[in-house]
Amino acid sequence: MKLKRFLLRYYPPGIILEYEKGGHLKTKSIDLLGLTPETNPDDLVAEIRQSEPLITETRADQVKDLIVRLQQKQISFLTRSPLFQELKAHILPLTNIAFDKSGSRFLTGSYDRTCRVWNTTSGTELHSLEGHRNVVYAIAFNNPYGDKIATGSFDKTCKLWCAETGKCFHTFRGHMAEIVCLTFNPQSTLVATGSMDATARLWDVETGEEMATLTGHTAEVLSLCFNTVGNQLVTGSFDHTVAIWDVASARRVHTLIGHTGEISNVQFNWDCSLIVTGSMDTSCKVWDVVSGKCVATLVGHKEEVLDVCFDLSGQLIATASADGTARVFCAKTYECLLILEGHDGEISKICFSPQGTRVLTASSDKTARLWDAQSGVCLQVLQGHTDEIFSCVFNYEGDTIITGSKDNTCRIWY
Incomplete structure (x- = not known):
């Protein structure tokens, strides 16, 4: 299996992995349903790496960046005036x-x-x-x-x-x-x-x-x-x-x-x-x-x-x-x-x-x-x-x- 790219899903929060296996392009999702702005990204990356072999050490920083982007999206949601x-x-x-x-x-x-x-x-x-x-x-x-x-x-x-x-x-x-x-x-x-x-x-x-x-x-x-x-x-x-x-x-x-x-x-x-x-x-x-x-x-x-x-x-x-x-x-x-x-x-x-x-x-x-x-x-x-x-x-x-x-x-x- 070869990881090709990441896709971000904001709601509910998650990361989609696009990978190649046997000449075919496939996808799998990592659901981050419990993610909050207070979640420690480093701890979450370590947890993900334990269960997902496609996330190697060289990909860890990319995953962390995606998690931070998801958290920023959560923080940016503000109540608007009821126009x-x-x-x-x-x-x-x-x-x-x-x-x-x-x-x-x-x-x-x-x-x-x-x-x-x-x-x-x-x-x-x-x-x-x-x-x-x-x-x-x-x-x-x-x-x-x-x-x-x-x-x-x-x-x-x-x-x-x-x-x-x-x-x-x-x-x-x-x-x-x-x-x-x-x-x-x-x-x-x-x-x-x-x-x-x-x-x-x-x-x-x-x-x-x-x-x-x-x-x-x-x-x-x-x-x-x-x-x-x-x-x-x-x-x-x-x-x-x-x-x-x-x-x-x-x-x-x-x-x-x-x-x-x-x-x-x-x-x-x-x-x-x-x-x-x-x-x-x-x-x-x-x-x-x-x-x-x-x-x-x-x-x-x-x-x-x-x-x-x-x-x-x-x-x-x-x-x-x-x-x-x-x-x-x-x-x-x-x-x-x-x-x-x-x-x-x-x-x-x-x-x-x-x-x-x-x-x-x-x-x-x-x-x-x-x-x-x-x-x-x-x-x-x-x-x-x-x-x-x-x-x-x-x-x-x-x-x-x-x-x-x-x-x-x-x-x-x-």
Whole structure:
């Protein structure tokens, strides 16, 4: 094996090794999920060298320089003043919003049956994706590539679009009820859709053909997520269960049973070892992917858990609830670290900044809030919307936020 070059990954922090073996170019990643500005670079280099033979003594200084660059990136992330631009995005309420990987463009879906593509910097509309015959509910870029867009609609179809021209490549037909969630696999070769017809389906991006129908749930499939490798998909259903599927064979690997209410969201952690689930039974559960066993139940909320997520490093879990509070848990000890209080209505959406240092919440009280992920202090109240905020998202750099509201507008916060 011969090391050719290093590539840097900022979020979550890591170093990609590009090397040659048997005449073929290959890559492997060194995940630095625990890296902080206080980490001693020399100690970390020594630790890496013990487990990675490609990092020889002559390469040690290069690795140290990369680690220092990652730490400088962490330090440079500063809270910005909440300047904003308001876009009168649609003539009817928005349903969802999504960034591309670079953060230069974002999508809005709406009850007006369209999905629109926007330039983040200028706030100008780039494309209006028209053709659905009902609400456009689920939307996504094929990140990290960003050259395709998928839209899922209450008209029971999913459409695949060219992000550059707005041309429709394919219309995926087969679901018998509304499509309410969708996602691309990491390789951008498949789209997975979840529907009120109690199934999930896999579609080939290139040909537009259906690859598999994932059956077994007995109620609506409201959430789904590929792992970071792309070989497994997890689905959450209103039947109170979660299923892990092998993508290649479309076979169900595990059924995760334990919740006593509808599942609101499901997500893999970065290294694909754990799944977190939120439920209307007021709890979250953490599951071991290999065994399918529940390893922890996160309690404390007094009403339904409406959203749940890992930070990008997989070290923290955040939950949002109809009780108007959010919580942050340690993903190793499952201890509740923070209770985020301040909203006057239910919190429907929660997410971490890419750096994991901030938590963003969206609420029916017409505000979004930005919180410090270590202290739990509310840093900013993003206010001005005149109706419920149902969606919020960070860009990849973590310095721009978009909020989507039932007031038919979205706001770009800088």
